[in-house]
Amino acid sequence: MKEKKSKDQIIEELRQRIAKLEKLEAEHKKVEEALKESEERYRSIVENSHAGILIVGEDYKFIYVNDELCRILKYSREKIIGHDFREFLDEESKQLVADRYIKRQRGEKVPSRYEFNVVQKNGEKRRVEISSTVIKDSAGKVRTVAQILDITERKKAEKEIKHLNLILLAIRKVNQLIAREKDRDRLLSGACDTLIKTRGYYTAWITIFDESGGLVTATEAGLGVKFLPMIEQLKRGELPDCTRKALNQSEIVVIKNPLSICIDCIMMKNCTDGIGTMAVRLEYGERIYGVLHVTVPVEFLIDKEEQSLFKEVTGDLALALYSIELEAERKKTEKELQESEEKYRQLIKISPDAVYVHSDRKIVFVNPAMMEFLGAANPEDLIGKPISDIIHPDYLRIVEERDRNIEQKGERVPLLEEKFIRLDGTMINGEAAAAPLIYQGKPAILVVIRDITEHKRLEQQREKARKEAEFYADVLGHDVGNINQIISGYLYLLENAKDEETRKKNIKGIKKSIEKSKRLAESIKILKTIKDTKIERFDLNKSIERSIKKIKAYFDREIEVKLNIDKKYYVKANDFLDKVFFNIFENSAEYTFHDPVIIDVKTEKKDDFCNIYIHDNGLGISKEKREDIIENLETLSKRTGIGFYLTNKILDRFNGKFEIKDVEKGTEIVISIPVIS
Amino acid sequence: MKILMIDDEIMILTLFKDFMETFGHKVEIAIDGDTGLKKFKNTNFDLIVMDYRMHGKNGLQVSREMMNMDKNVKILFVSADSSVEKKAIEMGAVGFLLKPFYIDVLIREIERVGKA
Numbered sequence: 161m162k163e164k165k166s167k168d169q170i171i172e173e174l175r176q177r178i179a180k181l182e183k184l185e186a187e188h189k190k191v192e193e194a195l196k197e198s199e200e201r202y203r204s205i206v207e208n209s210h211a212g213i214l215i216v217g218e219d220y221k222f223i224y225v226n227d228e229l230c231r232i233l234k235y236s237r238e239k240i241i242g243h244d245f246r247e248f249l250d251e252e253s254k255q256l257v258a259d260r261y262i263k264r265q266r267g268e269k270v271p272s273r274y275e276f277n278v279v280q281k282n283g284e285k286r287r288v289e290i291s292s293t294v295i296k297d298s299a300g301k302v303r304t305v306a307q308i309l310d311i312t313e314r315k316k317a318e319k320e321i322k323h324l325n326l327i328l329l330a331i332r333k334v335n336q337l338i339a340r341e342k343d344r345d346r347l348l349s350g351a352c353d354t355l356i357k358t359r360g361y362y363t364a365w366i367t368i369f370d371e372s373g374g375l376v377t378a379t380e381a382g383l384g385v386k387f388l389p390m391i392e393q394l395k396r397g398e399l400p401d402c403t404r405k406a407l408n409q410s411e412i413v414v415i416k417n418p419l420s421i422c423i424d425c426i427m428m429k430n431c432t433d434g435i436g437t438m439a440v441r442l443e444y445g446e447r448i449y450g451v452l453h454v455t456v457p458v459e460f461l462i463d464k465e466e467q468s469l470f471k472e473v474t475g476d477l478a479l480a481l482y483s484i485e486l487e488a489e490r491k492k493t494e495k496e497l498q499e500s501e502e503k504y505r506q507l508i509k510i511s512p513d514a515v516y517v518h519s520d521r522k523i524v525f526v527n528p529a530m531m532e533f534l535g536a537a538n539p540e541d542l543i544g545k546p547i548s549d550i551i552h553p554d555y556l557r558i559v560e561e562r563d564r565n566i567e568q569k570g571e572r573v574p575l576l577e578e579k580f581i582r583l584d585g586t587m588i589n590g591e592a593a594a595a596p597l598i599y600q601g602k603p604a605i606l607v608v609i610r611d612i613t614e615h616k617r618l619e620q621q622r623e624k625a626r627k628e629a630e631f632y633a634d635v636l637g638h639d640v641g642n643i644n645q646i647i648s649g650y651l652y653l654l655e656n657a658k659d660e661e662t663r664k665k666n667i668k669g670i671k672k673s674i675e676k677s678k679r680l681a682e683s684i685k686i687l688k689t690i691k692d693t694k695i696e697r698f699d700l701n702k703s704i705e706r707s708i709k710k711i712k713a714y715f716d717r718e719i720e721v722k723l724n725i726d727k728k729y730y731v732k733a734n735d736f737l738d739k740v741f742f743n744i745f746e747n748s749a750e751y752t753f754h755d756p757v758i759i760d761v762k763t764e765k766k767d768d769f770c771n772i773y774i775h776d777n778g779l780g781i782s783k784e785k786r787e788d789i790i791e792n793l794e795t796l797s798k799r800t801g802i803g804f805y806l807t808n809k810i811l812d813r814f815n816g817k818f819e820i821k822d823v824e825k826g827t828e829i830v831i832s833i834p835v836i837s
Numbered sequence: 838m839k840i841l842m843i844d845d846e847i848m849i850l851t852l853f854k855d856f857m858e859t860f861g862h863k864v865e866i867a868i869d870g871d872t873g874l875k876k877f878k879n880t881n882f883d884l885i886v887m888d889y890r891m892h893g894k895n896g897l898q899v900s901r902e903m904m905n906m907d908k909n910v911k912i913l914f915v916s917a918d919s920s921v922e923k924k925a926i927e928m929g930a931v932g933f934l935l936k937p938f939y940i941d942v943l944i945r946e947i948e949r950v951g952k953a
Contacts, residue, residue, distance in 0.1 A: 753847075782871050
């Protein structure tokens with residue numbers, strides 16, 4: 161049974177309950193204050209957030225937006241609260257955002273963070289990033305709470321950076337292309353392709369002109385057959401305005417809206433809204449090669465960085481074109497040089513003139529004619545030899561002087577007649593010209609030699625013929641003149657002869673002169689024919705005997721010939737040998753002014769020769785005259801008469817010779833003739 | 838006159854010697870220049886009759902040496918070569934006879950030089 165509580169107990173219980181309530185009230189107030197404080201803090205955070213914060217109800221409508229979201233959408237809060245969030249999205253974003261909104265409300269798992277576009281009050285689209293979640297309110301209703309960031313500028317910057325990176329990539333690839341591609345057309349085509357493939361530019365085309373403005377080549381990427389009409393136009397010399405302008409200025413030509421500016425350009429139909437054009441000339445130094453055109457999103461056109469990179473590409477391309485041009489020029493020159501060198505190599509190879517090159521005074525090249533000239537079988541026989549080995553010592557000093565002149569002045573030197581030493585040690589005449597040369601990268605001297613052996617031989621022949629002509633003229637002028645003079649003298653005396661004896665004496669003198677004249681004519685004839693006469697076994701002894709008989713008959717004087725013949729000799733000769741002895745005996749008689757004329761004739765075998773010593777008691781021959789006679793035998797330069805010259809020629813035909821001995825009295829002549837055993 | 842005749846043709850020498858001597862001249866002969874010069878050094882001659890072209894020293898060389906020894910020497914050149922006449926006269930010869938000539942021409946020339 162429930163005991164009844166006392167009043168005091170009840171009061172006590174109430175007091176305790178009131179105290180407890182008061183405590184609860186105090187605690188509640190404390191909590192309320194804390195909550196109020198907390199709300200204030202969070203409200204402040206939300207209201208002052210840099211992110212747009214929103215709460216959307218179950219009906220797509222905004223329940224709450226903060227100031228930042230209002231700024232993002234450029235609407236007042238009143239115009240947002242209670243409105244469907246889809247009204248603020250572009251068409252593309254509406255479906256996406258709504259779909260995720262629904263799914264999220266259903267508790268399906270969808271990405272909490274993603275991007276979409278909102279449309280501001282002024283119609284401008286802004287890219288935003290949303291981070292959303294769902295909560296339930298105190299009434300259990302689902303609420304979508306989201307935070308939105310305007311990332312339009314960041315996205316734009318990212319796009320620009322991406323684009324610039326693409327351009328940088330394009331530059332790198334173009335530079336790689338430049339580094340490896342040495343063909344102009346492939347370079348230009350590759351450059352256009354690279355600029356397009358890296359997605360930096362929509363289209364790219366390059367036109368190259370010659371110095372007179374004529375189209376050299378045009379290439380493109382991203383245009384294909386659409387570019388063909390432009391090529392035809394360029395071929396006609398009709399340049400689009402942007403090309404013409406770009407050719408005339410170093411700055412980039414930027415056309416933001418080609419659709420409204422390039423109305424007359426046939427390329428305009430390839431443009432769409434939002435695409436601009438850049439054109440800049442390809443120039444290196446003072447050389448302008450052509451123009452690079454690109455189409456690019458308009459938003460990038462005004463970017464200085466973009467323009468700078470574009471210019472860099474064209475600069476690199478122009479440098480590459482210059483390099484290719486230089487390389488082409490170098491190759492052309494090299495080819496021409498090679499062709500020229502080959503031509504000259506062939507010329508030198510087949511040249512009849514001997515050619516050699518020496519560097520540091522050593523032979524480094526010889527042609528076949530040079531090998532033949534010096535009697536070398538192989539070039540190696542001469543290569544590496546010092547030039548002093550092939551130049552006659554008499555000419556070495558002058559040749560070295562000439563070489564120094566060539567080296568110092570770099571000029572060729574005139575022809576010089578030189579003597580060279582063949583490999584077999586014999587000498588050979590050559591006429592040499594020399595000039596400076598770079599051979600295998602080293603300074604060298606080119607020497608061209610004309611073998612003048614034949615020329616010299618002909619020259620000697622001509623000189624000999626000239627001297628012979630002079631000799632014969634001299635003989636005719638002097639000897640015949642003298643004979644005529646003698647005949648003339650005897651004729652005068654004959655005409656004035658007072659007695660028979662004088663008359664006979666003068667007639668005899670005339671006859672003798674005529675005989676002398678006859679023998680002079682015979683001598684000249686022998687000189688002409690001696691080399692072709694036949695030689696045979698000939699009796700030397702009898703030849704001497706016949707000549708003695710003839711000389712005694714010719715001179716009306718006392719001539720005593722003392723013969724000292726040791727044996728019978730047969731020699732290889734012919735009748736002209738008689739003439740030799742007669743000439744010598746005649747000289748003995750003529751230059752012995754007193755009678756008797758004594759002539760000693762002695763024979764002696766020496767080796768394979770018979771020496772015939774003929775000595776007289778006449779005037780003798782002075783040393784000077786003797787030297788003249790000997791010299792005249794070879795050179796015909798002295799006036800020594802026909803006698804000794806004829807004697808020498810006849811003996812020469814018989815492989816014999818004669819010598820005028822230096823004796824105290826009279827004259828001694830020694831004839832040597834090969835004997836037949 | 839005392840005459841020295843120099844010629845390398847012995848027949849001319851003997852012929853002219855005989856001929857000139859018939860006219861009263863005293864003639865010595867020399868077969869070449871050196872022989873002539875030797876005689877010239879040893880004897881005073883009124884006239885030198887000399888061939889221009891000879892073996893050894895030619896007439897021009899011989900006459901120069903003679904003129905060095907005696908600048909008044911009288912030299913009459915004889916030669917079959919007409920081209921040397923001018924040279925002979927220029928170097929001081931008193932006369933020049935072109936071979937062949939009639940032998941009396943020589944006598945007349947000798948007389949002309951002797952009177953000069």
